[in-house]
Amino acid sequence: MNFTKSIATIATVFSLLLISCSSNNQQTQAAKETAAEPSVELPTEVMADHFADIQVLRYGIPGWNELTPKQKELGYYLYMAGRSGRDIFFDQKYKYNLTIRKALEAILNNYKGDTNGDEWKNFETYSRQFFFANGMHHHYSNDKILPKYSKEYFATLVKGAPQDQLPLQGKTADEFVAFITPIMFDPNIDKKCVDLSADIDNLKASTVNYYEGVTKDEAEKFYADMSKGQPKESPSFGLNSKLVKENGTIVEKKWMVGGMYSPAIEKIVFWLEKAINVAENDIQKNTLKKLVEYFKTGDLKKFDEYSISWVGDTVSRMDAVIGFIENYHDPIAKHGSYESVVSMKDMEATKMIAKIAAQAQWFEDHSSIMDNHKKKKVVGISAKVITVIGESGDGAPATPIGINLPNAEWIREQHGSKSVSLGNIVAAYNYARAKSPVIDEFGIDDNVKKIIKEHGALCADLHTDMHEVIGHASGQINPGVGNTDVTLKNYASCLEEARADLVALYYIMDNKLVDMGIMPSLEVGKAQYYSYLLNGLMTQLYRINPKNNIEEAHMRNRQLISKWVLEKGQKDKVVEIIERDKKHFIQINDYNKLRELFGQLLREIQRIKSEGDFNAGKNLVENYGVIADQKMLAEVHQRYEKLGVAPYMGFIQPKLIPVMDGDKIIDVKIDVNQDFLQQMLEYGKDFGFLPVMN
Numbered sequence: 204m205n206f207t208k209s210i211a212t213i214a215t216v217f218s219l220l221l222i223s224c225s226s227n228n229q230q231t232q233a234a235k236e237t238a239a240e241p242s243v244e245l246p247t248e249v250m251a252d253h254f255a256d257i258q259v260l261r262y263g264i265p266g267w268n269e270l271t272p273k274q275k276e277l278g279y280y281l282y283m284a285g286r287s288g289r290d291i292f293f294d295q296k297y298k299y300n301l302t303i304r305k306a307l308e309a310i311l312n313n314y315k316g317d318t319n320g321d322e323w324k325n326f327e328t329y330s331r332q333f334f335f336a337n338g339m340h341h342h343y344s345n346d347k348i349l350p351k352y353s354k355e356y357f358a359t360l361v362k363g364a365p366q367d368q369l370p371l372q373g374k375t376a377d378e379f380v381a382f383i384t385p386i387m388f389d390p391n392i393d394k395k396c397v398d399l400s401a402d403i404d405n406l407k408a409s410t411v412n413y414y415e416g417v418t419k420d421e422a423e424k425f426y427a428d429m430s431k432g433q434p435k436e437s438p439s440f441g442l443n444s445k446l447v448k449e450n451g452t453i454v455e456k457k458w459m460v461g462g463m464y465s466p467a468i469e470k471i472v473f474w475l476e477k478a479i480n481v482a483e484n485d486i487q488k489n490t491l492k493k494l495v496e497y498f499k500t501g502d503l504k505k506f507d508e509y510s511i512s513w514v515g516d517t518v519s520r521m522d523a524v525i526g527f528i529e530n531y532h533d534p535i536a537k538h539g540s541y542e543s544v545v546s547m548k549d550m551e552a553t554k555m556i557a558k559i560a561a562q563a564q565w566f567e568d569h570s571s572i573m574d575n576h577k578k579k580k581v582v583g584i585s586a587k588v589i590t591v592i593g594e595s596g597d598g599a600p601a602t603p604i605g606i607n608l609p610n611a612e613w614i615r616e617q618h619g620s621k622s623v624s625l626g627n628i629v630a631a632y633n634y635a636r637a638k639s640p641v642i643d644e645f646g647i648d649d650n651v652k653k654i655i656k657e658h659g660a661l662c663a664d665l666h667t668d669m670h671e672v673i674g675h676a677s678g679q680i681n682p683g684v685g686n687t688d689v690t691l692k693n694y695a696s697c698l699e700e701a702r703a704d705l706v707a708l709y710y711i712m713d714n715k716l717v718d719m720g721i722m723p724s725l726e727v728g729k730a731q732y733y734s735y736l737l738n739g740l741m742t743q744l745y746r747i748n749p750k751n752n753i754e755e756a757h758m759r760n761r762q763l764i765s766k767w768v769l770e771k772g773q774k775d776k777v778v779e780i781i782e783r784d785k786k787h788f789i790q791i792n793d794y795n796k797l798r799e800l801f802g803q804l805l806r807e808i809q810r811i812k813s814e815g816d817f818n819a820g821k822n823l824v825e826n827y828g829v830i831a832d833q834k835m836l837a838e839v840h841q842r843y844e845k846l847g848v849a850p851y852m853g854f855i856q857p858k859l860i861p862v863m864d865g866d867k868i869i870d871v872k873i874d875v876n877q878d879f880l881q882q883m884l885e886y887g888k889d890f891g892f893l894p895v896m897n
Contacts (some may be wrong), residue, residue, distance in 0.1 A: 220818045249634055251855050252879045252888050254331045256746075259600065262631040264857060266547065266590055267873060273870040274521055277481045279859050280547065281523040282593045283571050284474035285543025288525070289886060290893035291464050292337050292541045296396055296532065299386050300411045302370045302895050305385065307333060308887040309368035310360045311880070320810070325352040326360065334883040335600050335853055339387065340396035340410070342601050343746055343851060345754050347394045348728040354384050364852035370895040399693050399754055401825055405534035413538040416448035423692070425453050426537060428692035430689065436613050438503030441537035443527045458527060459501030467892040471525065472498050486512065487519045494525065504836035510609040517585045520548045524608065529597060531756055536688040536695050542597035544606065549626045551586035556624055558719055559672050560586035566673045571709060571802030572809040578679050582620015586672045588626040591858050600853035600879075602755045604629050606673035607703075612686055615676060621670035624664065627893055632852065633660045640846050646735055647781075647788040654730045658722075660732035665722060666707045673710070674703030690815030694824045698808055700762035701828075708735065708764070712798045729794055736778060737789050739765025744836040745843045745850045752831050755859035763828035770827075787838060 252259035270278070293300040307330045317323060329350045336342040350357065358380045359371065371379050398408035406419045414422060429440045444455040445463060456463045460472060475495050482488035493509035496502075505527070511896035523546070527857075529540030547809055563581040570577060594602055607622045609615065638660070646652040680686070710716065712728035722728075739761035753759050769778050777796045779789050791797060811820045838887065843850070855877060862870040877885075 205477070214769060241842070245517060249631065250638075251850060253374045254328050256850050257332070257335055258635065258852045259335075259855055260627055260631045260852055261855050261875055262591065262627050262633055263875070264590055264592060264873060265627065266549065267592075270520075272549065272868075272870055273481050274416055274483065276861075276868045277478055277483065277521050278547065278592050279861055279868065279871045280474050280478035280481065281521065281525070281545045282859050283479065285523065285525050285593060286886070287470035287474060287889050287892065288464075288467050288541045288543060289595050289890045290467050291458070294464070294893060294896075295412050295538075295540055296336075296338040297340060297393065297410050298896075299383070299393075301682070301893060302383065303339055303387060304333065304887065305368075305370040305895060306361060306379075307362075309364040311884055312888075313364055313368065314360065316363070322352045322356045323789035324348070326356070328433045331883075333881055334880070337596070338396070342853075343755050343758075344748065345396040345398070345752070346397075346748065346751070347390065349390055350388060354388055355386070355431070357384065368862065372895060377685075395754075397534055397754065399534060399756075401821065401829075405693055409534050411532050411534070412445070413533050414446050417446050417453055419446075419535060421453060422446055422535060422537070430685070436507075436617075438501065438507055439611055442503060442506070442530070442539045443501060444538065447539075457501035460499045462501055463863070464893065466894070468498050470890075470892055475525075483519045483521060486516045487521075490516055497526075507611065507614065510611065510614055514583065514585070514609065514614065514618050514621055517621075520550075522546050522548070522589065524598075524606065528608070528610070530610075530688070531696050532597070534693055536693065540597040543593075543595040544598045544603075544625075545592045546589035546592070546623070546625070547592060549588040549590050552624075552626050553586075555721065556586045556588050556622075556668050556672065558721060559668055560584045560622065562715070562719065563673060563676065565715070566706075566710060567677055569715075570614045570677060570706070571806050572678060573806060573813075575681075576678050576809050576813040577844045578616070578677070582615075582617065584622060584672060584676050585619065586622040586624075586668070588624045590627045591625050593859070594854070595856075599856060602628055602854060603850065604632065605667040607671040607675040612614050612680060616679060620676050622668075622676065624668055624671065628854070629664060629667070631854070633663070635852060639848055641742065641843075641848060644842055644846060645788070646733075647741060649791055651733055654726050654736055658727045658730040659734065662711065662727045662734065665711055665716070666704075666731050666735070667729065669707035669710055670703045674706035675699070677706055678702070678813065680815075684813065684815040687812060687815075691812070691817055691820045694817070694820045696756040697763070697824050697828060698820050700757050702805065702808045702812060704735075704760060704764060705801055705808065708732070708801045709798060709805055712794060725794075729791075732794060732797060733789065733791060735761070736765050736768075736791065740769065740780065740789060741787070741835060741839055742843075744831060744839045747831050749836060749840070750833065752829050759824060762831075763823060764801070764804060766827040767804055769796060771803070772796060772800055773835070786842070787835065846853060855882055858882075 249261055250258065251261050269824055290301060306532050311330060333339055336348065339348055340346065341348055361380050362376045365660060366376065369379065374382065393410040395409060396411050399407055400408065404419045406414050406417060406422060425446065426440050430437060443458045447454055447456055458464045458468065460468050472495055475491055479488055479491045482491060490509060490512040493505060493512050497505040497509050524542065524544045528542050530536040530539055532540050563584045567577050567581050603625065605624050607620055609620065641657050642652055646655065684690060688697060691698055711731050716722050717724060743758055743761060747753060753762060772778050775793065775796060777793045777800065779790045779792065781790050858874045858877060860872045860874060861868045862872060
């Protein structure tokens with residue numbers, strides 16, 4: 204029996220990358236593009252571009268040609284809707300991002316000078332970094348990305364660009380250069396997109412564009428007053444707005460048609476309304492109508508109605524997440540980043556993940572958490588493997604590999620949730636990682652290297668599935684205790700990701716998964732335990748600059764878990780960090796005791812969430828998740844640099860090209876062979892709907 208998913212083996216990974224797709228940007232251009240439209244092709248290179256600390260990949264869309272013309276048309280409209288909000292995320296991350304981006308685009312689209320010099324190459328690299336991060340702050344570390352070309356060279360480029368393409372806003376070119384240069388080049392101006400440091404005003408320290416003139420205390424009080432007296436089923440206040448102080452009064456600026464971001468949202472609605480006309484069934488049509496109504500009104504109750512309808516649609520093959528979703532970029536976890544993930548169900552691979560979802564109640568009943576924190580009846584978990592068609596906003600170029608939505612706790616408890624694994628994205632990652640020399644450098648011995656190479660793809664897939672399907676859907680908050688954005692505040696995201704990771708870690712060494720036919724043996728669990736601790740204690744430090752600590756929620760959660768079990772298992776030497784030839788390695792001596800420790804920490808973090816214990820949550824994160832071991836960090840950097848491996852990966856998006864018969868779409872073809880910079884410039888031209896506002 205084949206115990207691996209259809210996306211897990213490298214041979215299958217390669218086959219998944221044989222078909223790819225992409226997105227056209229204006230339907231009005233479709234007729235003239237159709238004449239030169241390419242057939243489905245192989246990617247020229249899966250490993251497409253490498254710059255700074257980024258490896259850019261391409262992914263395929265297996266199963267696209269199985270779709271009906273109507274399904275392809277629906278996919279195209281959803282893809283266009285998702286892409287239309289791209290500007291929003293740039294602006295959400297930083298108020299000057301669109302200004303800088305339009306200046307970069309004006310230069311890149313028109314430069315006729317020498318492209319061989321170091322200054323130009325450094326300018327191109329910075330531009331790629333900027334586009335990849337959706338702005339001037341790094342997509343993962345949140346640190347400001349500083350140009351490696353000179354201010355004087357940048358001034359020359361700006362003055363040489365067409366003035367009508369620059370975002371001058373009434374300034375001369377010289378005035379614009381004087382205005383924008385310190386914003387881009389001064390390391391002390393707006394240096395952190397999101398600063399989650401303890402005991403500071405996180406809003407003041409962060410440059411993310413969800414607040415203006417508002418302190419952390421004021422924002423928390425504003426939403427606490429709004430939530431006061433509300434039922435458990437109250438909306439996620441703040442999800443689709445910016446909080447601004449005007450004339451001494453705090454007001455919300457809603458992201459909606461007729462409100463903030465209206466030009467982009469109008470385009471989103473335009474394409475969604477086209478999608479409604481070709482929906483697969485009535486429930487999908489109703490769901491899309493509710494989403495349109497939400498974008499038109501800004502009413503968060505409409506968003507909840509949409510979310511409930513979306514959760515209930517388990518039959519449609521085509522699907523999309525479009526809107527203001529995750530709140531990781533808000534220091535106090537209120538406002539949602541714009542993102543889009545358009546997909547179709549992988550019918551075969553879904554059979555495996557559905558087995559896990561079907562056993563959700565068993566996993567809940569046998570969890571290590573306290574009985575009064577367990578759900579007596581796990582409701583409506585639907586799980587599937589999806590094939591991504593296109594991503595945008597907070598979903599691209601860097602992408603999640605699993606999604607569990609909706610985020611509203613009361614909807615999850617009463618109506619259930621959808622858990623998805625992004626199959627073709629995982630496949631592309633697995634393909635790239637199979638070529639990586641990292642495990643040969645950091646694995647402690649041949650046996651460890653063998654089990655990771657043999658089971659690494661499967662254990663990573665299973666961890667993601669268990670994290671999303673069982674982890675996020677497990678446990679419950681005690682009656683009368685508020686949601687985690689209120690109780691756990693700026694630690695909520697880290698603790699929730701740690702809780703879901705611990706569920707996955709606890710069960711990946713359980714014979715239940717072997718008995719279910721999902722994995723061949725507990726060797727898969729051992730591979731995941733080693734990989735996880737190696738990452739949490741060592742290899743993820745390559746993503747941190749020297750002297751810095753850990754900011755990103757997922758990185759904090761991985762170190763928190765790893766350092767906690769290292770410390771608590773020290774007496775019995777459950778896990779050790781040993782030195783050999785002036786290099787450090789992870790050694791696991793007792794996998795069963797390690798599983799027990801994971802279970803103990805899961806119990807405590809679920810208690811923290813269920814009881815809303817802010818101080819305990821803060822202590823866990825600050826004591827175990829934040830401080831980077833600088834000696835280990837320096838060693839990891841030194842070892843990685845010899846390998847030539849980029850610590851981050853992301854994707855060029857496929858391009859969908861409609862085939863037209865008059866004004867009717869009769870087919871949608873796919874193309875894969877754009878390069879990263881070309882695609883970013885095309886998006887700027889075709890989806891640059893928001894004006895510069897500064």
